[in-house]
Amino acid sequence: MSKLGLWGLKRSPWVYHVAAASCNNCDIEILELLTPRYDVERFGAVLVGSPRHADALLVTGVLNRKSLPRVMEVYEQTAKPCLVICIGSCTCGNQVFRNSYNAVGPYDKYLPVAAYVPGCPPKPEAMILGIVKALSKL
Amino acid sequence: MWHGWGLAFRLLVFPGFLFTVVVGMVLTWVDRVVSARVQWRKGPPFLQPFADLFKLLLKQTVVPEHSARLAFMLAPVVGLAAMVIAPLLLFYVSFNPAGSFVGDLVVLVYLLALPPLGLIVGASASRNPISAVGASREMTLYFGYELPFLLALLVPVIKTGGLLRLGDLVAYQQLHGPFLYSASGVIAALVVLAVVQAKLGYVPFDMAEAEQEIMSGVFVEYSGASLALFKLTKAMMFFILPLFLVTVFWGGISDWWAILKVLAVVVLVILAKNTNPRLRIDQALRFFWFIIGGLGIIAVILAFIKL
Numbered sequence: 001m002s003k004l005g006l007w008g009l010k011r012s013p014w015v016y017h018v019a020a021a022s023c024n025n026c027d028i029e030i031l032e033l034l035t036p037r038y039d040v041e042r043f044g045a046v047l048v049g050s051p052r053h054a055d056a057l058l059v060t061g062v063l064n065r066k067s068l069p070r071v072m073e074v075y076e077q078t079a080k081p082c083l084v085i086c087i088g089s090c091t092c093g094n095q096v097f098r099n100s101y102n103a104v105g106p107y108d109k110y111l112p113v114a115a116y117v118p119g120c121p122p123k124p125e126a127m128i129l130g131i132v133k134a135l136s137k138l
Numbered sequence: 139m140w141h142g143w144g145l146a147f148r149l150l151v152f153p154g155f156l157f158t159v160v161v162g163m164v165l166t167w168v169d170r171v172v173s174a175r176v177q178w179r180k181g182p183p184f185l186q187p188f189a190d191l192f193k194l195l196l197k198q199t200v201v202p203e204h205s206a207r208l209a210f211m212l213a214p215v216v217g218l219a220a221m222v223i224a225p226l227l228l229f230y231v232s233f234n235p236a237g238s239f240v241g242d243l244v245v246l247v248y249l250l251a252l253p254p255l256g257l258i259v260g261a262s263a264s265r266n267p268i269s270a271v272g273a274s275r276e277m278t279l280y281f282g283y284e285l286p287f288l289l290a291l292l293v294p295v296i297k298t299g300g301l302l303r304l305g306d307l308v309a310y311q312q313l314h315g316p317f318l319y320s321a322s323g324v325i326a327a328l329v330v331l332a333v334v335q336a337k338l339g340y341v342p343f344d345m346a347e348a349e350q351e352i353m354s355g356v357f358v359e360y361s362g363a364s365l366a367l368f369k370l371t372k373a374m375m376f377f378i379l380p381l382f383l384v385t386v387f388w389g390g391i392s393d394w395w396a397i398l399k400v401l402a403v404v405v406l407v408i409l410a411k412n413t414n415p416r417l418r419i420d421q422a423l424r425f426f427w428f429i430i431g432g433l434g435i436i437a438v439i440l441a442f443i444k445l
Contacts, residue, residue, distance in 0.1 A: 005196030011189035039179040041170070044186050049353030052200055052361035055193070079198045079361035 016054030022061030162373035199362035213260025214367035217253030238305030272355025289434030322440035
């Protein structure tokens with residue numbers, strides 16, 4: 001991507017929320033992140049409704065056999081370049097499901113993950129830090 | 139009118155493309171910051187709309203597999219082209235009232251009808267069921283607001299005794315005072331204000347792109363540069379529609395007061411956007427046909443009896 005595009009991308013990361021079978025706790029924290037209290041629009045981040053508009057996918061939940069094809073499809077539908085940011089301890093280490101027959105393992109086996117944000121659920125500040133770190137790597 | 143390089147310059151730089159885009163972008167930023175302040179937030183930085191634009195322009199543009207490719211890719215350009223010509227006409231008649239042609243008011247009405255048309259065509263061409271819902275809503279809304287819009291534009295035409303030239307309307311207002319300062323003019327301007335809100339697709343009339351229910355509806359399949367063109371068109375409309383309202387009802391845009399007048403209209407639109415919930419499409423249609431349309435008819439009758 002050119003310099004101008006990169007400048008724009010770093011200043012307006014539009015996020016799309018992919019709930020890949022999470023327990024909803026991280027999802028609620030992501031919604032919290034978008035409330036006026038944290039005001040991520042200061043950094044240009046906006047929640048968008050379509051993966052076509054997204055620059056960052058916020059993925060939550062244990063990746064399992066049912067959710068894997070869905071997550072992959074959403075990733076393929078997203079206009080590139082796009083960052084995958086995994087939110088929550090489930091995405092980092094499968095939590096209590098680590099020996100489950102259904103858990104198909106870490107996200108970076110299938111997707112180029114830009115950042116993991118641990119926590120059950122992570123605080124909104126931690127998510128902002130994760131997004132900032134993922135963007136500053138570009 | 140202009141020819142050759144003069145026309146090219148005016149189309150691409152001063153009242154045309156570049157100027158309208160920059161002003162529209164700044165107004166978009168004003169919109170976002172005012173909305174943020176209403177919600178007790180800080181809001182985005184000044185360069186935010188430009189960052190969004192450059193990012194989208196340089197991102198990948200995905201064309202859905204089963205879409206009608208040509209219509210899908212050309213649709214964003216239709217509205218944009220109309221919005222490049224519209225400010226040219228508006229600026230020309232305001233600074234040069236004698237030089238316009240008969241029926242340019244009608245031409246402007248058609249130019250302002252093109253962006254929703256492009257949106258409907260593009261959304262239908264994408265073959266996405268959610269886009270189709272958005273397109274049908276956009277179409278219904280368009281049929282809703284176009285009738286009151288034309289009724290309201292009849293008011294200045296009747297008051298000037300049947301002049302269809304925008305230049306004549308501006309000249310008449312410079313002689314006899316703006317139409318806004320009469321009973322029929324106020325009502326007609328209110329009608330146009332509601333129509334502006336709907337043409338921009340802002341709350342309470344954003345059902346065609348309702349994020350919470352149909353995930354940005356008509357835009358759902360658009361990405362990258364084509365989405366950027368839609369955003370650009372919308373930013374330009376955010377400048378042109380208030381400009382149109384001020385030109386037709388509030389004495390033209392040939393003096394410095396016009397800047398404040400345009401800003402006043404913009405702020406009214408933003409506040410209406412932030413203090414209203416979204417209407418359902420049937421409620422919006424009923425609102426435009428019976429309430430706003432009724433107001434339009436009252437304004438026309440008042441204009442006939444010279445009020």
